[in-house]
Amino acid sequence: MDMAIVFKEVGFTYQAGTPFATPALHDVNFTIPEHSFTAVIGHTGSGKSTMVQQLDGLILPTTGSIEMAGTTITADTKKKQLNQMRRHVGMVFQFPESQLFEQSVLADVKFGPKNYGLSDAEAINAAKAALELVHIAPDLYDASPFDLSGGQMRRVAIAGVLAMEPEVLILDEPTAGLDPVGQNELMQLFADLHQARNMTVVLITHQMEYVGQYADNVLVFDGGTVVKTGTPEEIFADSQWLRDHQLDVPAATQFADALEAKGMPIEPALDLDQLADEIAPLIGGGAHE
């Protein structure tokens, strides 16, 4: 099935038709190619989170249409159809640990697959596989999810989404509030899933380092619409434009830009490894690992 996601002239207004009507999105047009790792960036209130809820059919567009997983979603789409589509989409919300509710870790993780019609045995297998992916040790399977540490709870909640074996994985600031080691582990996990399982990953983030390091496609939101799309190289080439939209470039890119301004023959870099590879020969060192 074609898992590309196409937004056509999508608009959305919260509480449309009431005195509280608040327009959140307008004229949104973009395509997220199948198997891509797409980063969505934009400052707070630019419409990112609203767009992401539409990706999973949690809210319907007020105008326009969304095509994904062989379904076209418009303002009149029926609930039954949405359920069908959601099976293909895994959605990790901000602070996903607040969705934990079962008595044991394993029971919570198998909740999703069971809802989508798997037998208990199949669901347990899927849950165990997902827990292994997020590095939760088997001796924690029977623990109450509320007794875990914050980082563990986050990983169990993410396992709850992965257990449904989605083809599209949507991540809304998945690393917020974790320590740096936990953040990097989690991002590495998503990168591996993208590689090994050929998942389409959509990542909302404020951390430009991750965009430079992992993404191959970037959507920039501002004022409720997409203002720019392209590869990270294209997006980060114009740091002034990004700053005008209250965004920034990764630290490595900033550093490379600064060196270039000083007259060093250096190409724009997207992450630390790339930057190191470029600098090493300039200062007479060998290739770095």
Place this chain on the structure above:
Amino acid sequence: MNNLILGRYLPGDSWVHRLDARTKFILSMLFIFVIFLANNVYGYLLAAVFVMISILMTGLGFKVFFDGLKPLAMLMLITTFLQLFFIDTGQVLAQWWIFTVTTDGVVNSIIVFVRFMLIIMFTTILTLTTPPLEVADAMEALMQPLRKIGVPVAELALMVSIALRFVPTLMDEAQTIMNAQRARGVAFNEGGLIKRAKSYVPLLIPLFVNAIKRAIELGDAMEARGYRDGEQRTKFRALKFTQRDTVAAVAFVIFTVALFATRYI
């Protein structure tokens, strides 16, 4: 979940918005009693005009007030029908099984309906033009005399304020958790009664867990900043009577006297 008009504040800067919350609170309560002075068509006409003028002065338009009636429509209809069927004095108009519709019944049910509608619309003025926290402050101020008999008025008011403060937070959180569980394949509001009730377990457990966690954190934060109960404390939002409140009170007294006078027309 955002359709709850009853008890929802609509910001504005009208004359009524700027009235002291205590004035609005007392007048709303008094209206419930005063309306019973009306005993003929002139009285209800006068009361209706008074309510209409009050609504016009809020600058919010009639529509929101009629919307506010909807959640209570069932209650109003049931009360009206009870009046219609169970009053058996007056001329009999229709009869069926144990039900008898009489002229007195018809008149009474119309009166009850109109009275109900006026009371709801008038008290809605309070909730639509006053932020919930100000209503809580007004209640605290009006309950002050109860301190003398040992009622912990300040603590009760604090509890009400905190509860009100967290209503929108919890609603947002409920929405987020609902979305997360929906993404995991929960179908809310589908299937039979038991299935429906069961589908709310994954919503309610995290909601309670988070609410309790939040309450503990709030308690710690308050203690860390030196909160102790039973202290006389000043307020950031001080309530102040102004000339406006005098005008409103006088207008209400005139209305009451006029309503009393309609009894003798």
